[in-house]
Each structure stands twice: as structure tokens, then as C-alpha cells.
Amino acid sequence: MLSIENLHKSFPTAQGPLPVLRGIDLQLPAASSLALMGESGSGKSTLLHLIAGLERPDQGSIRIDGQPLHDRREHELARWRREGIGLVFQQYNLISSLDCAANLTFQARLAKRHDPLWSAYLAERLGLDTLLQRFPEQLSGGQQQRLAIARALAARPALVLADEPTGSLDESSSETVLELLLELVGEAGSSLLMVTHSAHLASRLNRRLNLHLGQVQG
Numbered sequence: 701m702l703s704i705e706n707l708h709k710s711f712p713t714a715q716g717p718l719p720v721l722r723g724i725d726l727q728l729p730a731a732s733s734l735a736l737m738g739e740s741g742s743g744k745s746t747l748l749h750l751i752a753g754l755e756r757p758d759q760g761s762i763r764i765d766g767q768p769l770h771d772r773r774e775h776e777l778a779r780w781r782r783e784g785i786g787l788v789f790q791q792y793n794l795i796s797s798l799d800c801a802a803n804l805t806f807q808a809r810l811a812k813r814h815d816p817l818w819s820a821y822l823a824e825r826l827g828l829d830t831l832l833q834r835f836p837e838q839l840s841g842g843q844q845q846r847l848a849i850a851r852a853l854a855a856r857p858a859l860v861l862a863d864e865p866t867g868s869l870d871e872s873s874s875e876t877v878l879e880l881l882l883e884l885v886g887e888a889g890s891s892l893l894m895v896t897h898s899a900h901l902a903s904r905l906n907r908r909l910n911l912h913l914g915q916v917q918g
Contacts (some may be wrong), residue, residue, distance in 0.1 A: 701730035701891050702859060704753070707760035708745055718889055720746045722914040724760070730858075733882065733892040735902035738911030744895045747911070748861050751893070752785060753777030764858070783811040786852030786890070788881075790864040792844045794836040800847055801832040808854035815854075822850040842873045849881050853888050860885055862894040866901065878904060 710717040809812040826846040858906040866874035908918040
């Protein structure tokens with residue numbers, strides 16, 4: 701489903717280009733999950749940004765179902781972010797001016813794939829069905845993260861990218877949220893690429909890779 705070959709990315713600094721990714725190769729089959737681990741600064745978030753089309757690589761290829769992503773035009777990348785992927789961040793990135801119901805369905809409506817029954821099911825499974833008229837600031841951190849997961853899955857994307865999705869939660873809440881995320885990703889038929897620092901959480905996914913100094917280890 702996702703194929704990455706010889707991916708390089710650097711960023712300009714006053715001292716010259718700073719290499720962040722140095723020849724990444726990665727394969728993620730359809731309907732599977734992969735945990736990406738590594739120390740801070742190893743390039744994990746940069747890799748997610750490249751897959752999401754938020755950055756462009758200096759060299760190498762990113763392919764989705766065999767079709768190149770790395771050289772698409774900006775409007776094509778915007779469509780990919782709208783329709784092809786679901787994004788889950790550590791800081792939730794909910795829209796404060798919208799209630800929970802509108803936040804949940806926001807991306808699915810943009811993608812023109814809003815399914816009221818699926819959205820209602822997500823709300824029920826994630827314990828949000830009695831909170832839909834509230835605003836994000838009225839929710840706990842765990843509730844906000846579950847809402848972010850529901851929003852990411854509402855359009856049944858081909859790929860879910862999760863950047864430390866439980867990093868701001870306690871251990872018990874992290875376990876609960878990850879279990880729900882994995883179950884619902886499976887029901888949506890999506891693939892999951894998750895950045896995490898937790899070896900325990902990473903062990904729950906199908907595979908684990910480590911990034912070190914911009915290269916895959918293992």
C-alpha cells in the first residue's frame with residue numbers, strides 16, 4: 701500500500717544543509733500496522749510529514765498503491781490529505797470553534813464521504829456519544845484524543861498517520877486509546893503508521909522499525 705525507497709530530506713541552516721533522512725526504505729502493506737521508533741531528532745515526524753505531502757523529499761520516492769506521491773502538484777497533495785489519509789497528533793489539533801459532532805465529521809465532509817451511521821458508531825465506540833454537543837475545551841485530554849481519532853477515521857482513509865497519539869496521556873489511558881485505535885483502524889480497513897517512544901505500545905502493532913540518525917535500523 702505504502703512504498704518508500706531511498707528517501708532523503710535535509711533542511712537549510714546557517715551552517716549549510718542539515719540531513720534529517722538519509723536513504724529511508726519502508727514498506728507498509730494494506731490493512732497492516734507499523735510502529736516507528738527512535739530518539740528525538742531521528743526524523744520520525746519529518747517522515748510522516750513527507751508521507752502526508754506537507755514536505756517534499758530531496759531524493760527518493762513515496763508511492764501509494766504503486767502511484768507516485770512525491771512529485772504530485774500541490775492541489776493533488778491537498779486532495780491526498782483530504783481523502784487519502786487520517787492524521788492523529790499528540791496535541792489533538794481540534795477546531796475550538798466547532799462542537800464535537802462537527803469536529804468528528806469535519807474531514808469526512810471535506811472528502812465527501814460522510815457516513816452518519818459510521819460516525820455515530822465511532823462516537824459510541826470511543827465514548828463520545830453523550831459529548832457531541834460539547835466543545836473541545838470542555839473535554840478531558842483523553843476525550844479530546846479519542847475525538848481526534850474519530851475524526852481521522854470518519855472518512856475511512858486508506859492510511860492513518862499517528863504522531864505520538866498517546867504521548868500526553870497517562871499509561872492506563874494510553875493503553876485504552878491505543879486498543880480502540882487499533883480496533884477501529886482494522887474495522888475501517890485502513891493501514892496505520894504510528895510514531896511512538898513506547899516499546900510497549902509499539903509491540904501491539906504488526907511490525908516495528910527504529911530510526912537512528914535518519915536511517916532505518918531493524
